[in-house]
Amino acid sequence: MxxxxxxxxxxxxxxxxxxxxxxxxxxxxxxxxxxxxxxxxxxxxxxxxxxxxxxxxxxxxxxxxxxxxxxxxxxxxxxETIPFISYPYEWCFEQLKDAALCTLRIQRVCLEHNMSLKDASAFNIQFLAGKPIMIDILSFERYKEGLPWVAYLQFCQQFLSPLLLMAKVDSRLGMVSGIFLDGVPLDLTSRLLPKSSYLNFSTLAHIHMHAHNQKKYGKSSSSVRLKSKALTKNMFLGIIDNLENLIRNTKYSNGQTEWGEYSNMMNYTQAAFENKKKIVKSYLVRQQPKSVWDLGANTGEFSRIAAGLGIFTISFDFDHAAVNTNYLQIKKDGETNILPLLMDVANPTADLGWAHEERKSLQKRGPSDLVMALALTHHLCISRNLTFRLIASYFQKIGKSLIIEFVPKSDSKVRTLLRNRKDIFPWYNQKTFESESSKYFRILKRDPIGNNSLRIVYLMERKK
Missing domain, CATH: 3.30.200 (Phosphorylase Kinase; domain 1)
Structure with a gap:
């Protein structure tokens, strides 16, 4: 060669x-x-x-x-190729939990073969066919009896800290991992966790006492080693057992999701909803994309139409509970073509890390063959003050084709958005929507949902 x-x-x-x-x-x-x-x-x-x-x-x-x-x-x-590289700060609670348990399972198997993980970075885990899998083949070293687990601190910072913060404080704190790419500092986690967490022995040991020892002995692992007893393999396995039990018993309650179940959000009839699904499916069949990005996917109702056609689909939403529910449904049904991720379309993942190149932005991980933006544009316009032109310009950068829904001002959802603010959107109408979109896309089809709904679904293809 x-x-x-x-x-x-x-x-x-x-x-x-x-x-x-x-x-x-x-x-x-x-x-x-x-x-x-x-x-x-x-x-x-x-x-x-x-x-x-x-x-x-x-x-x-x-x-x-x-x-x-x-x-x-x-x-x-x-x-083997991973169809889409995602990052821990884009995962919901249950995804990070499964990734943590996957890492601990790997460490357990390593010890059975006299090896150990020399690093336990959450970035070494990706999701393939709906399940977490390690992608770093060089993370293994020969086990040396008596030495501490060199990746223990990293595991606690990159997995345990964000999991406990999401479960015990606020689910949005999982995104802190995007600020601390090397892991959430244990002293910060210790300060943020409620005082009641000191009553849990495992949390006390792995977070609070661990943070105290870091402060006392410094970050040098050799300083701690001099103060500690030799770690036997049985003691090592005991640490893994304890971490596994702590993580399995750490529960996240969805609580009141901002968007709720999709069926409870609709302001149109079931007949209109079924027709909308038929329209979307017909567009997907026509375009035959290999990949779909479903923006504002909620719990993945329309993502599953694409996935059902054998298309690898990423189901984006900024509501943590919706993404968590979507992922649990994937696990329950054994779905392999959907990857749910946390993403605010108006503030998508940016380039992060060294020289802004270590972790890629959403745009650099594209483009997708097709983008779906259903029941989304009115939120971007009215709630985030984005124009049709700005929206079309960005969608053209991340997708080769576009399925997008226009929701008119007469729609009750738009009226709700305008209820507590001044209407500064005289341009928000179908004519302007089509005119501005046409600067970046060719409109291939337009179909009204019908059945007493004035919403229209469009199929577009970006201009070269």
Missing amino acids: KKRELIREASSFRDPSGFVFYSGNTIYRQVNTSYKNDYLHFKNSGLCKKLVDEKLLIPFREVSNFKSADSEAFAVLKT
Whole structure:
């Protein structure tokens, strides 16, 4: 195989064991010579096969004839593709909880093969076919009896802290992980948690006392090691047991969702709703997209129409309870084509991390073949003061085709939005909507929902 142009993944610079790179649309991971012995043990001990068989680790294979220009290369691995890379601050509570339990399960299996996770980053977990899976093949090292778990602090900061804050304080605090990319500081978590959390031994040990020890001994793990007893494998397993029990018993109550169940939000008849679903399905069949981004998806009612057609669908909403409910439905029904994520369309995920390149914005992870924006535009216009032109301009950047719903001012939902504010939207009408949208998209079809509803669904295709 001849040498080719390689594009290195911008976020893959922290681990000296290797890095991720791309050749065309194919994802590879280089294993550096410095990681040779750990990699060979990982591969030959049976750990690799066990994790892949249990669908805890992304499948991969060695590419023996890959010509790398990097002299540090020991091996090159070709990995299965993840259709969409998501981040922990875009996950709901139940997604983060499952990702945490997945990580602990992997650590348990590692110990059975005399290995251990050397890092427990939440960014090493992605969702594939509705379930969490580890994507970092170089996170494993040979286990050394007596030494503490080097990834323990990272696990507590990136998984346990946001989970407890979401469950015990406010679900919106999960988004704090987008500020603290290396994990929510334990001292901050300790201060934010209610005083009653001190009465739970596990929370006391893993958060409050852990934060106290950090302050006392500093962040250097070697300082703590000198003060601690040797950690036997049984003690290590005991820590994993305790963390698993704490996380499993940490519950999140949806409470009063802002948007509620989709069926309770409709202001039109069931017949109109069924017709709207038929219209959307017909547009999807016509366009035949491979990917759909459903913006303002609520609990995923229309996302499931796309997923039912075999289309990989991302179901975005900014309401945590709605996303959480959507994910639980996916688990219950074993759905594999839907990924629910937290996202405020008016404030989408931005580029974060080193040089604004480590974690990609929503736009850079696109475009999707098709974007759906149903019962959304009036909220963006009236509540967020966005014009039709601004909305169309952004949608053109993230989607090749668009299914969008226009909701007229006479609609009760628009009247509700205008009830407590001055109407400064003389341009909010169908004519302006079509005129401004046409600057960025070609209107292919328009269909009224009918059955006493004046709403109209459009199919558009972006202009080149």
